[in-house]
Amino acid sequence: MFLMIAVEALLVVAVAGVAWHVWQSRQEAASAATGPFSTGQPPSAGLGPPRVPQPSTGPRASPGHPSPPAPTPGFRVDADFLARQFGDINRDQARLEGIEWRLVRGAIDGMRSYLERVVLPLVERAEGRPR
Numbered sequence: 537m538f539l540m541i542a543v544e545a546l547l548v549v550a551v552a553g554v555a556w557h558v559w560q561s562r563q564e565a566a567s568a569a570t571g572p573f574s575t576g577q578p579p580s581a582g583l584g585p586p587r588v589p590q591p592s593t594g595p596r597a598s599p600g601h602p603s604p605p606a607p608t609p610g611f612r613v614d615a616d617f618l619a620r621q622f623g624d625i626n627r628d629q630a631r632l633e634g635i636e637w638r639l640v641r642g643a644i645d646g647m648r649s650y651l652e653r654v655v656l657p658l659v660e661r662a663e664g665r666p667r
Contacts, residue, residue, distance in 0.1 A: 612618075
């Protein structure tokens with residue numbers, strides 16, 4: 537029993553370590569993608585080959601027609617978007633609850649059938665009373 541608990545504890549520590557490593561790597565990637573280095577130090581060499589911009593094959597905007605403004609960072613809060621998102625969430629939640637209910641109902645029916653067909657006859661036979 538002690539060995540099982542020790543192995544379980546090691547597994548939990550390992551999963552926590554992996555989660556922490558993934559979290560930190562995402563934080564570092566996000567901070568590196570936000571802009572230039574804020575520490576004032578030049579980037580260290582040896583982090584890989586320098587990136588060369590790839591030529592664009594798509595159509596370019598003509599100088600007379602400026603491109604539409606890029607979306608600003610943040611959350612969308614317009615009513616149509618939120619209504620659509622909440623409708624999708626509610627539909628998915630209702631579908632999930634239906635699946636859960638069918639699973640629970642199937643488990644209950646299976647247990648009831650097992651008790652009535654297997655366990656109850658064995659108990660009645662052991663007690664010596666006819667069915």
